[in-house]
Amino acid sequence: MKLTSGKLAGMNAVSNERGVIAAAAMDQRGSLQKSLAKEKGSAVSDEMMEEFKILVSEVLTPHASAILLDPEWGLPASKRRAKNAGLLLAYEKTGYDKTGPGRLPDLLDHWSARRLKEAGANCVKILLYYTPYDPKEVNDRKHAWVERIGDECRANDIPFFLEFVGYEEGADEKGFDYARKKPEIVTESMREFSKPRYGVDVLKVEVPVNMKFVEGTRCFAGQRAYTKKEAIDLFHKAAAAATKPFIYLSAGVSNAEFSESLELAGESGVKFNGVLCGRATWKDGIPIYAKQGANAFRKWLETEGVKNINNVNDKLRAATSWHSIYEVEPALARV
Secondary structure (H helix, E strand, O other), X not given: OOOOHHHHHHHHHOOOOOOOEEEEEOOOOHHHHXXXXXXXXXXXXXXXXXHHHHHHHHHHHHHOOEEEEOOOOOHHHHOOOOOOOEEEEEOEOOOOOOOOOOOOOXXXXXXXXXXXXXXXXXXXXXXXXXXXXXXHHXXXXXXXXXXXXXXXXXXXXOOXXXXXXXXXXXXXXXXXXXXXXXXXXXXXXXXXXXXXXHOOOEEEEOOOOOHHHEOOOOOOOOOOOEOHHHHHHHHHHHHHHOOOOEEEEOOOOOHHHHHHHHHHHHHHOOXXXXXXXXXXXXXXXXXXXXXXXXXXXXXXXXXXXXXXXXHHHHHHXXXXXXXXXOOOOHHHHOO
């Protein structure tokens, strides 16, 4: 697989010198608004949303290869990122369609891949709620939707990052029963969206196990869904399904849990290509910003936030470059 010149430039812009994607994520919108409002006890203004994102961008991007932002509240923050950090912009609306089954996605009304690129994006990112177990009619719509975006990114010669989050209608997705199904959902989603027809350049994937149910880990909560050896085998099985580079997302877990997930990925020896890590880095600062304001949040980010992102970066020593997947000579990658 070879990359076009525009896609190669975009990939380089969001990767570190090793060809690993060590990106921060700050494209949360609805969930961030709700969390801030809950802590503040009142409505959250557009200015507050923008300020929160600016602070995260200013303090954390010196320690990241890129930042993922949204074009709704994140554009001011994109201008305040460190020179070393590339920019990914989200193209989907926050949340999903709640009027029917299937958690169907939608794109932002006033944006296109072309407009995101014009706004400074090096890469376009899409979030899709997906399970291979949904009815064929639902998944057929989702497949066509991803194909359209892939074609749009090809036409604008910009890398396409597809993030898929597994689910099961009516299930507790943090519970034991779902933990047993999660490996298959993640693995089959990676297999599906590796197909060339979708035009996806990087898969942004969940860790294939729920660490709280992995016996023998620090995160283990007492009920076993998998032994540590089984978990390592499941990392391998998921990785083997992907033919495109893949990076792990933190999916709202704590910094400690995400760090241990990456440790296990490293121990298993799977060739993952980095992370896009959001809430595991900054979510504990939400009450500080809501109750004590911007200066207190900045101080928290400069200490705890930086410690969190460096914790993740430390685990990325186990990550491997995407260069070989796209037949890029490392010496030529930075040209």
